[in-house]
Amino acid sequence: MLVLTDAELKLLQALVYQECGMHFDERRTHFLQDRLQRRLKECRLDSFYSYYRLLISGQGKNELTQLVENLTVNETSFFRNKAQLDLFQREILDEVIHRKQARRDYNLRIWSAGCSTGQEPYTIAMLVADSMAYYYMRNALPMESPIPKPLIPPPWRVEILASDISYSVLRAAQEGSYNEHQMAMVDYSFRLRYFDKIGDRYVVKKAVKDLVHFDFHNLKTEYLPQRNDVIFCRNVMMYFDEPEQKRLVEKFYRCLNSQGYLFVGHAESLLGLTESFQMVHHRSGTGYQRVEVKA
Ligand SMILES: C[S@@+](CC[C@H](N)C(=O)[O-])C[C@H]1O[C@@H](n2cnc3c(N)ncnc32)[C@H](O)[C@@H]1O
DSSP states (O other): OOOOOHHHHHHHHHHHHHHHOBOOOGGGHHHHHHHHHHHHHHTTOSOHHHHHHHHHSGGGHHHHHHHHHHHOOOOOOTTOSHHHHHIIIIIIIHHHHHHHHHTTOOEEEEEEESOTTTHHHHHHHHHHHHHHHHHHHHSOOSSOOOSSOOSSOTTOEEEEEEEESOHHHHHHHHHTEEOTTTTTTOOHHHHHHHEEEETTEEEEOHHHHTTEEEEEOOTTSSOOOOOEEEEEEOSSGGGBOHHHHHHHHHHHHHHEEEEEEEEEOTTOOOTTTOSSEEEEEETTEEEEEEOOOOO
């Protein structure tokens, strides 16, 4: 096994940070070292310094993408953090639908930033479809719905943008095919309505897939998707250091429509990072709403 010197480690840490915002402190150096070792072997190089030289060279772009893919942690599940999703569905979606309808704005845009293999955006799609149906069971529809009823009642247009920095998770997400183990948190009523059983796998129905648009976005960059009503960025920021988290939260502020909402992971918080959001709380679910600057 090749030895990674402190100087080489610093160079590679800085390069990864600059590329994608991921910060490898002492607790995670071991992981970084292990993944670097694998890439070095794959590239048949004999020193970390020559690997670094490759990464910064004109031909190194693909290898840098490969390295970043190898460094991401893609753990996810359907209906992750149920209390937070209840807050989103029962309180926030109702409020957003009501507020937008009053303005005759029938576009709802939700962004799952760091969507991994798709369980998060598909969960959001199922919750939105149910919420819309229930809202219009209690309130008059703005226009007649065709028969058979579409998943989203017209004139509403729902777009769930799901993005990640890893092409391989985006490919899996687009397929939307899950095994029994991955379906553990999906109860039978959701399975029946929103999945097709093909062999021993559960495949997300086309009508649900049609609501979700997958794309590559690196959260480190300045050009991120705008005009969102809600952003989910859960269990992503925890791999960034504080200055990068602060930058990201300010970017999210600009990517949200006024009065928009941001959800972060269970182990993450905006406390001490920003004054631009206020906490919203319901039962044990937590989210954040954009604070509007008074003119
Ligand atoms: C632990 S998963 C979280 C998945 C999902 N949000 C959830 O909470 O279940 C983190 C995801 O963030 C992605 N990620 C990490 N750094 C990123 C960056 N700079 N830009 C975009 N996505 C990133 C990883 O590829 C990974 O799929």
